[in-house]
Amino acid sequence: AAESQSGSKIYPYTYPYIYGSQYGGSYVVQNDTSRDAALKLTIFGPVENPRWSVVNGNTVQRGKVNAVLTMGHKIVVDSSDGALELAEYTNENEFVKDLYADGDFSTVRFVKALPGQNIISFEQDGSGDIDTAVEVIFYAESV
Numbered sequence: 001a002a003e004s005q006s007g008s009k010i011y012p013y014t015y016p017y018i019y020g021s022q023y024g025g026s027y028v029v030q031n032d033t034s035r036d037a038a039l040k041l042t043i044f045g046p047v048e049n050p051r052w053s054v055v056n057g058n059t060v061q062r063g064k065v066n067a068v069l070t071m072g073h074k075i076v077v078d079s080s081d082g083a084l085e086l087a088e089y090t091n092e093n094e095f096v097k098d099l100y101a102d103g104d105f106s107t108v109r110f111v112k113a114l115p116g117q118n119i120i121s122f123e124q125d126g127s128g129d130i131d132t133a134v135e136v137i138f139y140a141e142s143v
Helices: none
Strands: 003-005 008-010 017-023 026-031 037-044 051-056 059-064 073-078 085-090 095-098 116-123 131-137
Touching (some): 026 131, 037 051, 037 116
Antiparallel strands (some): 003 008, 008 017, 017 131, 026 116, 037 073, 037 131, 051 059, 051 116, 085 095
16 A cells, blocks of 8 residues: 655555656655665656756756657656666657757756755746656665
C-alpha cells in the first residue's frame, strides 16, 4: 500500500520511487539516505526551452534543453544509473527523438537529489505554467 506524503505517493519497493506532479511551482524532496538519489524529470508540452534546477543548501544543479514541444509530447530527463537519457516522447511513451545534443552543455542536465532537503524547480522561455512530474529513485544498499 502506498502512503501519501505532500501529494506524492511512496512505494516500499527495494528501490522506492516517489512520484509527484503539478503545474509550475517547486517540489521538495527529502533524501534521508547517505547516497545521491536519481531523478527522472518529465516536462509536458507545450513548452519552450525548459530549465530545471535542484537546490540543496549551497549546492545548485541546473539543466536546460533547447527544444519546443507541442501538446501531446513530453521531455524525459533521467539521471538513473545506467540509463542517462534526455529525450522527447509522445504522451503515449512513443520515442520521438534524442535531445542530448540540444541540451545546454553549460549545465549538468542530469540532476540528482543530494542527501538532505532538495528543492526542484522548473521554468521555460514560453508563457504559462509548466506541467511536470518528478520521480525519485532511492538506491538501497544490500549487505
